[in-house]
Amino acid sequence: MLKTDEDSDDERFFANMPDFGDHVDNAIFSQILEMDESDQERDFSEPLVTNFFEQADDTFKNMDRALAARDLNELSTLGHFLKGSSATLGFNKIRDSCQVVQQYGHKLTVEGVSEPDENVCLKKIAEALQTAKIDTAELEERMKKFFAGAE
Amino acid sequence: MHHHDAVDLGLLFDLSPLPSLILSPSWRITRASARFLDEWHLSAEACVGQELLPFVQHQLSPSPVHLKFLTTAIDDAIAARAERTSRSMNTKRSVSWKARVIPVFKGDELLAVVTEWHEGPLSELNLIKDEEVRPGLSTDEAFRILVQAVKDYAIFLLDTTGHIATWNTGAELLKGYRRDEIVGKHFSVFYGKEDLDIKKPEMELEICMRDGRVEDEGWRYRKDGSRFWANVVITAVYKDGVHVGFGKVTRDLTERKSAESRLIAAYEESEKLKSDFLANMSHEIRTPMHGMLSACALLLDTTLSPRQRDIVGIMDESGQVLLQVINDILDYSKLASGSFSIHSDIVGITSIVTSVVRSVQTTLPPSVHFELFLAPDLPKSVQGDPLRYRQILHNIVGNAAKFTEKGSIRVRAGVQREDHDSYIVMTEVTDTGIGIPEAAAAGLFTPFTQFDATTTKQYKGTGLGLSIAKSLTELMGGSIGYRPNPDRHGSIFWFTARFKKIKSLEQIHDWKSKLIRKGDAMLAVPEADVISLRQELAEVAPIKSLLLVEDNVINQKVMLGLLRSLGFKNTALASNGSEAVNMVRNKPAAYDIVLMDINMPIMDGHQASRAIRDAGIRVPIVAMTAYALKGDRERCLEHGMNDYIPKPVDKKYLIKVLGKWLLHMKDYRKAFDEQMSKLRGYEALTLGPKGRVADRLEHLSLTIRGDERDASTGITPNASDKTAEETESLQPHGTQSSDDTINAVQPAARTEHEHTSSVVSSPRFEPLLPPVHIELLDSSAGVDLPVAEIIAITPAHNSQTSVKAADSGGDTGTSASGTTATTPLDPPFDSEKDTAEIPHEDVSTLPS
Structure with a gap:
């Protein structure tokens, strides 16, 4: 089999990949890192990741507000929104929590079974939101280290 | 000595451990042994001198039958002059007695009968005695x-x-x-x-x-x-x-049994090997065939002398036939071995039927037109095997096309029966072709038969198609049949298939997990293909203009990054559907492809796509959504989108999809305008009472995807382009059922009823594709079937049959339907129609 650019790219990025544990889907995230011009100056991925954490922060605040207002619809929309970007970056743990928020915002369990009790939904969302915040903080820390090391 | 002995014998008899009686020849008891008296609890006086039978009767009270056992044994013994043993006589004391009977003769004179008595368990059975009772050699x-x-x-x-x-x-x-x-x-x-x-x-x-x-x-x-x-x-x-x-x-039989199970195991093993072999072969044979056919298609797109083109055309056509034969045989052997399985997926019957009709339409001569009737009660999505349904329909419609040289082919689909959890869908194909001789009708569905040996040469095939279709319909819980076309000569083939109703979210979740796995497999395209595709894309990327519709800024950045890494520099951004619709409507020919997120604020991707289609713009739209559901994909297609990329977007997948739409599809601007211009040109010459086909076609191609003309969209086609008649007919027809397909198409259908006699009026069936009067174009061989062409360009998923467009630069002459035998060799236009070519020339100068 011919050695291709793509292969070596992948190997290079996977080799450089720190262990983010189950926080990150390496295949997806390496695709992001691949778009950097160089490994030394990650001028694409680093601001992107920073943007993501800002976006996550904002979204969490909005979620807190929606939670206080018991606005399930809004929670679902916000969950979907952050799920999209976290999935794009391969941040699976955050994505999964967002999925929970989105589902219960629709008054559905994660399996898609109807959950008519609003209080249960809000409770599940509050839990997922808490998990998401913790995971996000932890991942942010790890990412900071990673990018600091790359420079 | 002698005397002594005799005394001893009498004593011996008395003292022997056997309970015995000696009988006189008249069966009177003459002597009883001590043991007998002991066992029967009797004194000698109580028995000696008694008649045997009354004695036994008195002592044992046997039934008459059992008493008879004794007399039989004694009679037998005397008659045979040999020892006999009676059968056991049951007594009232839960024991049985039997007697060994020894007759003693002196010469012919019976001296005495010795009887030995043995106690036993109650039994009626007395055929074979214990071993110690040894009768003689009987x-x-x-x-x-x-x-x-x-x-x-x-x-x-x-x-x-x-x-x-x-x-x-x-x-x-x-x-x-x-x-x-x-x-x-x-x-x-x-x-x-x-x-x-x-x-x-x-x-x-x-x-x-x-x-x-x-x-x-x-x-x-x-x-x-x-x-x-x-x-x-x-x-x-x-x-x-x-x-x-x-x-x-x-x-x-343990040995035989294990031999049997070994045999069964061996049989099962061989069946498995056979089906593995089939699976492998189907891959091994089809892969190089596809390679060869693609190469042929590419070759046909290059500059060739007429003779070369002729030869490549033959190669291509023969290859297609061979591939069909291979597919038939592989399918048939799989069906025969029972290893054919029906998958469960979401089926959009409407889209399958229209897509099959479209793909077959490209192979038809202009003298044949299609009529498609979809019943209003046809469910939107059901659960079943979409591929097998398509295969059956394709076979039947393909046959109709093969045997019909002029007239019409009518396809109608509707619900035949419905119960609590399933539909029986009836699909019927009527043609005006050569028909089937009565004698041959019976063997139609028998494997390897073609209804007329003489036609075999003219019409190629394995003769397996219908028998495969029959097996498939049976697997799908339906049946298939034929009857002659009563109207005109020709045939009617129909088949039914059972589809389950889609009931719960869980069902969809099941599919979701399955599909995600399937999606992975789909991504496993050979690395080499992706790389060469990427190189090809990189060549055209700088001149391509893309529109990315995505609300999430992170996703925007990643997509832009991905696209840039593939060489795309001109990517416009819209952050919601309504922005995207405005951008596309303002510059209808600006974008080569639209990448559309589905779930967005203000206006979602579905609405935006419908709005773009309603504006008459056929730019390819690729949906991007995290739902890896087949149903979602179908819905995207129904809303007028052409393809689908699951999120998060995988680079290789993106390359594949972009490659398909930017390299392998005919440019939407050129393709559509070209055909419309041709049509308008002809209409200008022949405008008659039938109205303007082009206008109606344009309208039709907007609605052909069956988009929901949902009032909330608020976007209607540009009415100024329509004739008064059509504008009028576009008004909603009261508050009819909300069934999308039919309602959307009804306007065109209504006007058609007035003009075309070939439309069958039926309360249940409304024509979806009006049989546009193609006879109008019959004389011009150069215009190959406008309806088919236009329709074939609009939609999505017959991409595998699509032929690589010349190149996105300039070639205007090559027909998209390179696989048909006629088109590459079409004669030039009639000179009298040349005027019609003027708009066509204009088209070639359109920017691409």
């Missing part, structure tokens, strides 16, 4: 020895209640019980628990009593608990018309 004895000696069969007798009475060597060897352990036990000890639970032993005796005999095969158990596979024959045994018990013969 036939009974010979049989007894024979039975006793047989080692390969367990042969033994049961009494009338099923207790074991005798035991032979074979039984001992086979079952492991010794005689003394088993005699008297019930024969059910040989049976396993399952058999006992269903009362098999009792049932066997019952059946045996009724039928005289019963045979069974099954597991029987030995004394040590091990089991063996037994053949058991039980026969009711009668003596003198009286049922006395059962004979039981048991054979050990």
Whole structure:
């Protein structure tokens, strides 16, 4: 089999990949890192990741507000929104929590079974939101280290 | 000495341990042994001098039948001058007695009869005696020895209640019980628990009593608990018309049984190897065939001399036929071996039917037109196997096309029956082709038959198509049939298939997980293909203009990054659907492709796509959504989108999709405008009372995807382009059912009713594709089937049959339907129609 650019790219990025544990889907995230011009100056991925954490922060605040207002619809929309970007970056743990928020915002369990009790939904969302915040903080820390090391 | 002996003998008789009586020739008791008196609790006076029979009757009270046993034995013994033993006589004291009878003769004179009495258990059965009772060399004895000696069969007798009475060597060897352990036990000890639970032993005796005999095969158990596979024959045994018990013969078939299971295992193994082989072969054969066919298609797009083009055309056509033959044979062998499975997925019947019609339409001569009728009650999505449904329909429609040279092919689909959880969908294809001779109709669905040997040469095929279709319909819980077309000559083929209703979210979740796996497999395209595709894309990327519609800024950045890494520099951004619609409407020909997120604020991707289609713009739209559901994909397609990329977007997948739409599809601007211009050109010449086909077509191609003309969209087609008649007919027809497909198409259909006699009016079926009067264009061979062409460009998923567009630069002449034999060799336009070519020339200068 011919050695291709793509292969070596992948190997290079996977080799450089720190262990983010189950926080990150390496295949997806390496695709992001691949778009950097160089490994030394990650001028694409680093601001992107920073943007993501800002976006996550904002979204969490909005979620807190929606939670206080018991606005399930809004929670679902916000969950979907952050799920999209976290999935794009391969941040699976955050994505999964967002999925929970989105589902219960629709008054559905994660399996898609109807959950008519609003209080249960809000409770599940509050839990997922808490998990998401913790995971996000932890991942942010790890990412900071990673990018600091790359420079 | 002599005297002494005689005295001794009398004493010996008295003192012998045998309970005996000596009878006079007239059966009077003359002497009784001490043992007899002891056992019968009698004094000598109580019996000596008594007549035997009254005595026995008095002592034992046997039934008359049993008393007869005794007289029979004595009579027999005297007659034979030999020892006999009577059968046991049951008494009232729960024991039985039998007598060994020894007649003593001096010459011919009977001196006395000695009888020895033996006590035994109650029994009606008395054929074979214990070993210590040794009769002489009677036939009974010979049989007894024979039975006793047989080692390969367990042969033994049961009494009338099923207790074991005798035991032979074979039984001992086979079952492991010794005689003394088993005699008297019930024969059910040989049976396993399952058999006992269903009362098999009792049932066997019952059946045996009724039928005289019963045979069974099954597991029987030995004394040590091990089991063996037994053949058991039980026969009711009668003596003198009286049922006395059962004979039981048991054979050990364990060897045969294991040979059988080895045989079955070997058979199953070979079946598995066969189906593995088929699966491998289907891949191994089809892959190079596809390679060859793609190469042919590419070759046809290059500059060729007429002769070369002719030859490549033959290669291509033969290849297509060969591929079909291979597919048929592989399918047929899979069906024959039963290894064909029906998958469960979401099926959009409407889109399958339209897509099949479209793909077949490209192969039709202009003298044949299609009529498509979809019943309003046809469900939008159901659960079933979409590929198999398509395969059946494609086969039948393909046949119709093959055998029809002029007239029409009518396809109609509707719900035949509906119950709580499923629909039976009836699909019917009527053609005006050569029809089928009555004699051949019976063998239509038999494998390897073609209805007329003489047509075999003219019409290629394996003769497997319909038999495959038949097997498939049966697998799908339906049936298939044929009848002659009563209207005109031709055929009607119909088939039914059962589809399940889609009920719950869980069902969809099941599919979701399945589809995600499938998606992974789809991504596993050979690395080399992706790389070459990427290189090709990089070449055209700088001149391509993309529109990315995405609300999430992170996703925007990643997509832009991905696109940039593939060489795309001109990517415009819209952050919601309505922005995207405005951008596209302002510059209808600006973008080569739109990448559309589905879930967005303000206006979602579905609405935006419908709005773009409603504005008459056919730019390819690729949906991007995290839902990896097949149903979602279908919905995207129904909303006028062309393709679908699952999120998060994988680079290789993106390359594949972009490659397909930017490299392999004919440019939407050129393709559509070209055809419209041609049409308008002709209409200008022949505008008659039928109205303007082009306008109607344009309208039709907007609605052909069956988009929901949902009032909330608020976007209507540009009315100024429409004739007054059509604008009027576009008004909503009251508050009819909300069924999308039919309502959306109805306007065109209504106007058609007034003009076209070939439309069949039916309350249940509304034509989806009006049979546009193509006869108008018959004389111009250069315009190959505008309806088919236009339709083929608009939609998405017949991409595998699509032919690589010349190159996105300039070639205007090459027909998109390169696979048909006629188009590449089309004669030039008639000179009298040349004026019609003017707009066509304009088209070639359009920016691309």
